[in-house]
Amino acid sequence: MKKKVDVILIQNNLTIGKRGSVINVARGYAFNYLIPNKIAEIATNKKIKHIQMFENIAIQQKETSNIEIKLLKDNIQKIDSISIYKKKGENNFIFGSITEKDITKWINKYTNLLINKIQIKTLEIKLIGVTHMKIQINPKVNISIPLKIIPTNI
Known part of the structure; x- marks a missing residue:
């Protein structure tokens, strides 16, 4: 039996990490505290892929925003x-x-x-x-x- 399990944080937590991050914690901590209190959910391949997709979208939006800012700055x-x-x-x-x-x-x-x-x-x-x-x-x-x-x- 595994002693650790991967979970995805649903909420920001000062001690554990930011929302959307995948962390490896003890099974008891995950199933007795994090999941019942809706702080985290079990990490599946689909959920991890979904989070990575949103991270990629955020990175692309930041890059296009930087390009727009640079063009506006040059024109001004x-x-x-x-x-x-x-x-x-x-x-x-x-x-x-x-x-x-x-x-x-x-x-x-x-x-x-x-x-x-x-x-x-x-x-x-x-x-x-x-x-x-x-x-x-x-x-x-x-x-x-x-x-x-x-x-x-x-």
Whole structure:
């Protein structure tokens, strides 16, 4: 009789391992604790194959996501600067302010890139001149682009 059995974890467990991992444990531990408490289930060839299939899908999705992020980053880095025209007030102030929505419209109009306004990180802009803004593609990738606010005479 075997003393150990393979089980697949159904839940994350701090002492045993992550959900979906196959571990080799004692029969008594598996049948008296893990399986009745629905922490694990017996590992069969089909279940192991099923888990590996989902792991492969996750790896492929991560690779395609990385490729999309790289393409978006390359396209955004091609932008030299963003120029937005606003009506000038007193002391180099503009009427209103530049919002993330204005910047996303400019990027969509001139580059056909779809960027969510949540990805744009700017301070409140109310002066004419050049400031820098950041576009956050993902938590690890930030791109800084100069933002030129140009006064109009109208």
